[in-house]
Amino acid sequence: MDSKYYNNPFPDTFYSYQMQDHVPPGITIVKSDSLEEWQMDIKVLDENPLYKGHTYRLKFTFNNKYPIVQFIDVPTTSDTPRPIPMHPHIYSNGIICLDLLSTTGWSPVQTVESVCMSLQSMLTANTRDERPPGDSEFVAYNRRRIRDIPFVYEDDNV
Amino acid sequence: MDSFDVPDSTDWLETPLSLLAPLESSLRCQVCKDFFNNPVITSCSHTFCSLCIRRCLSTEGKCPVCRSSDQELKLRRNWAVQEFVETFQNARQSVLDLARKEAARLKDGDSTIREPSPKKRKVDRVDVREEVTVVQASPRRARTRSQRIKNDAPNTEPVPVAQETIEVIEDSQDEGEEEYVPDDGMVACPICQRKMKAHAVFSHLDTCQGITPAPPPPSKPSAFSVAHSSLQPQPNRLQSSPGNAPERIPAMNYSLLKDNLLRKKLRELGIPDWGPRPLLQRRHTEWMNLWNSNCDSRIPKTKRALLQELDIWERTQGGHAAGPSPFATNSAVMRKDFDAAGWSASHDTDFKRLIANARIKSDTQVRSTIPGASEKSTGESSTGSAAPVAPVEAPPDNGIPVESNQNIEPRSFDPSG
Numbered sequence: 346m347d348s349k350y351y352n353n354p355f356p357d358t359f360y361s362y363q364m365q366d367h368v369p370p371g372i373t374i375v376k377s378d379s380l381e382e383w384q385m386d387i388k389v390l391d392e393n394p395l396y397k398g399h400t401y402r403l404k405f406t407f408n409n410k411y412p413i414v415q416f417i418d419v420p421t422t423s424d425t426p427r428p429i430p431m432h433p434h435i436y437s438n439g440i441i442c443l444d445l446l447s448t449t450g451w452s453p454v455q456t457v458e459s460v461c462m463s464l465q466s467m468l469t470a471n472t473r474d475e476r477p478p479g480d481s482e483f484v485a486y487n488r489r490r491i492r493d494i495p496f497v498y499e500d501d502n503v
Numbered sequence: 504m505d506s507f508d509v510p511d512s513t514d515w516l517e518t519p520l521s522l523l524a525p526l527e528s529s530l531r532c533q534v535c536k537d538f539f540n541n542p543v544i545t546s547c548s549h550t551f552c553s554l555c556i557r558r559c560l561s562t563e564g565k566c567p568v569c570r571s572s573d574q575e576l577k578l579r580r581n582w583a584v585q586e587f588v589e590t591f592q593n594a595r596q597s598v599l600d601l602a603r604k605e606a607a608r609l610k611d612g613d614s615t616i617r618e619p620s621p622k623k624r625k626v627d628r629v630d631v632r633e634e635v636t637v638v639q640a641s642p643r644r645a646r647t648r649s650q651r652i653k654n655d656a657p658n659t660e661p662v663p664v665a666q667e668t669i670e671v672i673e674d675s676q677d678e679g680e681e682e683y684v685p686d687d688g689m690v691a692c693p694i695c696q697r698k699m700k701a702h703a704v705f706s707h708l709d710t711c712q713g714i715t716p717a718p719p720p721p722s723k724p725s726a727f728s729v730a731h732s733s734l735q736p737q738p739n740r741l742q743s744s745p746g747n748a749p750e751r752i753p754a755m756n757y758s759l760l761k762d763n764l765l766r767k768k769l770r771e772l773g774i775p776d777w778g779p780r781p782l783l784q785r786r787h788t789e790w791m792n793l794w795n796s797n798c799d800s801r802i803p804k805t806k807r808a809l810l811q812e813l814d815i816w817e818r819t820q821g822g823h824a825a826g827p828s829p830f831a832t833n834s835a836v837m838r839k840d841f842d843a844a845g846w847s848a849s850h851d852t853d854f855k856r857l858i859a860n861a862r863i864k865s866d867t868q869v870r871s872t873i874p875g876a877s878e879k880s881t882g883e884s885s886t887g888s889a890a891p892v893a894p895v896e897a898p899p900d901n902g903i904p905v906e907s908n909q910n911i912e913p914r915s916f917d918p919s920g
Contacts, residue, residue, distance in 0.1 A: 410820060412535075413534075413559060452568070454533040485868045
């Protein structure tokens, strides 16, 4: 039992989700049976008219260096039945521009739960019903992995 | 999911002792989420498992919690936390069982409540640790433990009677009179063993640096340390003697070493030296982390055990990491020293096919999204019946949008980009 996440194919983080009862409000586990991919549903809890009543699905893909290297988070329209939320930092193909999901912003102390909560609050705080500038070009041309995209995190308000 | 039943801080939430959940969380490493294993403290005063923080620092050199820069060399062991974790783990199961019984009683036989499941793994772990402690510990450690818990281990060496009596006497002056006054009237400093007149010892003790110029005779220092431990009875406070501690592996500046030299270093360390250079570096880093975190352990593992851990690393992340996960190969491609020329030569046809496909696809998207382009291409497509193929075959006719395609598409498939 001294083995850590590297040696242990079941990182201890994952165990804490065995009990659905203890996930924070507005977050639901949809799929967590494999250790390569998890799906979570999040809801915005307050009265923000942009997101009220909607449920959004997140897909977490874990690499074998997690948590030292961040997971890759790709919620795409094709494999989730959920809508992509309108947000100035969320592209219409589901790619989220959030510094804690990038290589530089990632920290090993983040968990699936903390990322879900960050995204909840990112949605809650938003008032603009728009996509990021250049959304259509980005969606058309981007073939890179998310963590390699050189995002510029200029907006500290979100 | 019973097989996943592993101790977690949320175990407490369903019991009357739900306030213990945050206590347990605070005894867990924020990186691996397990109980602290050989906890060390950073210069920003955050505590992690030794291995976790070493892996983090060797990856990005920052504290995972506060993002301030730190160095591996500045990590210090955190014995208090270690002791706290061990005692908490020892008490955990019985307290939890009690709390769950109470929860069940309060709910008055509600069938939905989780029965206290026997956590075999947890208990085994504690048992093993006890055994290992007794077997592998240095004689000094075994002695203090046997004194503390009256556990008469068969291989504990007999405790000399003289030392037992000294242990009770806490006044160092008496101790000096009994043990340290030789015939010449000189006494030895209990720290550095230098001989001096009896009245000079106390003023000397204030400034003694604890340097031992010559290896001291075995009886006197152990007598002192036993006396010392009687003041602080917890065995954890006793650090392993410096002579037994394995030497740490220093970090290397890989860019200064040629391949052959790096391989030689790995051989000297006794770890595999095969594979391309990036793998050698990663393997060395991993070995350094495993080894140095083991140095932080109160009961260090053998080199053989560490080599087994390195072998697991090799199979999951190193040279033997199979490719069920596509990320392993991707990260190899992303490395700076990746052999881009060789890769593009061996995958040339694939790249060409992908580029061609992508041009077709993106061209249709350009038409649908950019008005100017769609205008132009509708003009074209009205002349040719095979609309999507035409622009690819005649790229110069196209305007700016396709040119930007050419800039973007090959790059996204070119590993060196």
